Amino acid sequence: MVDAVNLGENEMNRSAHNFSKRYGPAALVTGASDGIGAALATELAARGLNLIITARRADRLEALATSLRSDHGVEVLVVPVDLGINQGPDNLVDATSGQDIGLYVACAGFGTAGRFIDNSASEELNMIDVNCHAMTAVLHPLARQMAARRRGGIILMSSIVAFQGVGNSANYAATKAYVQTLAEGLAAELTSSGVDVLASAPGPVETGFATRADMQMGGAATPQTIAKATLQALGRTVTTRPGAQSKMLGYSLAMLPRRLRSRILGQIMQGMTKHRDANKEKTTA
Numbered sequence: 001m002v003d004a005v006n007l008g009e010n011e012m013n014r015s016a017h018n019f020s021k022r023y024g025p026a027a028l029v030t031g032a033s034d035g036i037g038a039a040l041a042t043e044l045a046a047r048g049l050n051l052i053i054t055a056r057r058a059d060r061l062e063a064l065a066t067s068l069r070s071d072h073g074v075e076v077l078v079v080p081v082d083l084g085i086n087q088g089p090d091n092l093v094d095a096t097s098g099q100d101i102g103l104y105v106a107c108a109g110f111g112t113a114g115r116f117i118d119n120s121a122s123e124e125l126n127m128i129d130v131n132c133h134a135m136t137a138v139l140h141p142l143a144r145q146m147a148a149r150r151r152g153g154i155i156l157m158s159s160i161v162a163f164q165g166v167g168n169s170a171n172y173a174a175t176k177a178y179v180q181t182l183a184e185g186l187a188a189e190l191t192s193s194g195v196d197v198l199a200s201a202p203g204p205v206e207t208g209f210a211t212r213a214d215m216q217m218g219g220a221a222t223p224q225t226i227a228k229a230t231l232q233a234l235g236r237t238v239t240t241r242p243g244a245q246s247k248m249l250g251y252s253l254a255m256l257p258r259r260l261r262s263r264i265l266g267q268i269m270q271g272m273t274k275h276r277d278a279n280k281e282k283t284t285a
């Protein structure tokens with residue numbers, strides 16, 4: 001029994017060592033103050049990677065850094081940055097330029113729900129800035145560095161909505177289509193340089209995402225489940241659909257024409273924002 005436990009531990013240590021050799025010594029995780037980014041940072045620390053964690057909420061980043069240092073003995077650098085403002089991506093690139101980053105995990109992002117024309121134009125444009133522009137601005141120098149040293153990993157957060165247009169989430173789905181397409185193309189360009197590129201496309205996940213978008217999600221996966229499944233897929237495939245709901249929905253929708261997929265996901269999105277109509281009725285009554 002004791003031998004079996006030791007064997008299991010040895011196996012885990014060996015695979016953490018291999019992971020760290022391939023993607024270490026440090027990982028940059030954006031969007032690490034909450035949800036999937038925080039869960040991925042925790043999983044990476046458990047595999048022995050040093051971390052650079054970033055988002056806007058410095059207090060949450062500091063609290064995570066303190067617990068990762070004490071639980072896993074790794075080094076953690078906290079870089080608070082707003083990726084949705086002009087100088088944000090450049091500030092992050094400058095702050096991390098001396099670091100030996102072998103893994104870039106791009107989790108910073110947000111969505112809106114409801115009709116595009118009913119939402120604020122500035123928020124919709126800010127979403128493109130954070131989800132697409134900033135993610136790409138930080139990616140470019142890191143991908144170059146990794147390709148030059150012929151080793152590294154890139155994880156981009158896509159979504160189940162990335163594979164077709166989706167009503168009530170039109171602009172968010174479009175930003176994720178950009179992320180998904182970029183990951184697929186980059187994987188084709190960088191695999192021969194020893195850089196693994198992964199698009200992780202979950203369905204609903206229990207994070208701060210739904211609160212910010214004022215959506216109600218049913219049967220959402222935990223961020224820990226998504227983080228573990230995402231890291232398992234790195235280096236094995238180009239697109240992963242972590243979580244049971246994403247797998248089930250993704251594979252059943254994949255058989256349908258794009259137009260029908262659009263309609264079904266649009267209806268699901270509408271269901272997630274139904275409570276808003278009820279709230280509106282309450283305020284006008």
Ligand SMILES: NC(=O)c1ccc[n+]([C@@H]2O[C@H](COP(=O)([O-])OP(=O)(O)OC[C@H]3O[C@@H](n4cnc5c(N)ncnc54)[C@H](OP(=O)(O)O)[C@@H]3O)[C@@H](O)[C@H]2O)c1
Pocket residue numbers: 030031032033034035036037054055056057058081082083084085106107108109110111130157158159160201202203204205206207208209210212
């Ligand atoms: N939750 C889902 O159902 C779901 C499904 C599929 C894909 N995804 C994708 O997964 C990724 C992570 O989302 P999540 O679910 O973990 O949501 P979350 O809990 O809301 O986390 C989003 C992270 O992005 C950061 N962020 C947002 N705006 C930022 C800005 N302007 N500058 C810097 N950082 C910013 C947030 O930090 P601060 O607020 O501290 O800045 C937070 O750390 C996103 O790309 C999302 O599109 C989520």
